[in-house]
Amino acid sequence: MSSTTTPPTDPGRPAWAPPGWMPAPPPTDPRAALSVRGLVKFFGARCAVAGIDLDVPVGSLFGLVGPNGAGKTTALSMATGLLRPDQGRVAVAGHDVWSDPSAAKALMGVLPDGLRTFDRLSGRELLEFVARMHRLDIATARGRAEELLATLGLAGDADAMVCDYSAGMTKKIVLAAALIHNPRLLVLDEPFESVDPVSGETIREILHRHTAGGGTVIMSSHVMELVETLCDRVAVMAGGRLLAVGATADVRAGMPLQQRFLQLVGARRMDGGGLSWLDTSSGSD
Numbered sequence: 105m106s107s108t109t110t111p112p113t114d115p116g117r118p119a120w121a122p123p124g125w126m127p128a129p130p131p132t133d134p135r136a137a138l139s140v141r142g143l144v145k146f147f148g149a150r151c152a153v154a155g156i157d158l159d160v161p162v163g164s165l166f167g168l169v170g171p172n173g174a175g176k177t178t179a180l181s182m183a184t185g186l187l188r189p190d191q192g193r194v195a196v197a198g199h200d201v202w203s204d205p206s207a208a209k210a211l212m213g214v215l216p217d218g219l220r221t222f223d224r225l226s227g228r229e230l231l232e233f234v235a236r237m238h239r240l241d242i243a244t245a246r247g248r249a250e251e252l253l254a255t256l257g258l259a260g261d262a263d264a265m266v267c268d269y270s271a272g273m274t275k276k277i278v279l280a281a282a283l284i285h286n287p288r289l290l291v292l293d294e295p296f297e298s299v300d301p302v303s304g305e306t307i308r309e310i311l312h313r314h315t316a317g318g319g320t321v322i323m324s325s326h327v328m329e330l331v332e333t334l335c336d337r338v339a340v341m342a343g344g345r346l347l348a349v350g351a352t353a354d355v356r357a358g359m360p361l362q363q364r365f366l367q368l369v370g371a372r373r374m375d376g377g378g379l380s381w382l383d384t385s386s387g388s389d
Contacts, residue, residue: 129157129191134198137162137289137320138183143192145178145344152178154344155192160322160337162197165315167335167352168324169361171369175344176324177217177293183322184214184291196289210238213282215275215292223267227258227277230266231284238285245284252280255310257303271298279307283314290314292323296330308334328362342369 129142136159145153153175160166170176181187183194185201185208194201199208222230228249235245253259256276261269266277275298282290290311296304311321311334325331331338332352338361339349347368348355356364 129193132193132195133159136160139195141193143182144190146190151344156346162320163315163318164320164337165335166322167331167338169331170341174341176341180291180293184212185209211288213287213290215279215282215295217293221278224265226263226265228262231280234281235284248284256280272300275299288319290321295323328365332361340365340368
């Protein structure tokens with residue numbers, strides 16, 4: 105449920121302050137892989153993100169879950185510099201995403217919502233282009249591109265244009281582009297969506313290997329079982345706010361993550377006679 109009022113305000117707001125005034129957010133934590141303070145985003149009168157604070161530890165595999173419209177994609181877009189917040193601070197390993205964008209973005213690999221990419225390039229050309237943008241030399245760029253194409257099952261389609269890829273293939277090539285410069289932080293919006301089970305298992309292995317090597321992964325997902333088995337830390341988001349954040353076992357509170365999620369966000373049940381026509385077979389007289 106989204107708020108349609110002004111942003112959350114300081115109870116001690118000065119008398120001179122205009123409506124919607126908020127105090128400056130506290131400093132971010134330079135020790136965190138990603139540190140967020142007081143992040144706010146409005147779309148017209150609708151509050152999509154309502155002043156969230158979050159620190160993601162280095163080396164964690166962090167899951168962000170929430171119902172549709174919770175603000176997950178908006179929050180991740182602001183955290184990666186793709187969408188400017190109305191208020192708040194974001195830092196990657198101590199580098200402010202908005203005041204020091206070059207340093208912050210050099211440390212990130214991003215799989216964004218909507219899979220925006222240069223789809224008139226072939227898969228191989230796209231990976232080599234992204235690698236060169238990150239200042240990898242030609243030999244390294246080509247070598248890593250070939251390894252990623254082979255690992256993600258795209259070698260046979262490496263010379264086809266990305267615009268001709270299936271949804272699952274597009275997801276994998278954009279993930280490969282996010283990985284190619286070996287970033288310290290991966291931010292992935294629904295990385296397993298549209299991906300077949302074999303490729304999904306490969307992606308799991310890649311993410312585990314990345315964190316084992318000292319990297320950090322933040323991923324959003326609607327699949328609670330996936331997050332519960334893959335992520336060591338999790339945040340539950342609804343209505344633009346974080347309802348629970350911490351180690352996965354702590355957030356679960358002794359129950360399956362799906363059940364705990366429904367408890368936190370408030371499960372909607374079908375009461376009364378709604379959709380009663382589903383109780384009768386369409387073939388009956």
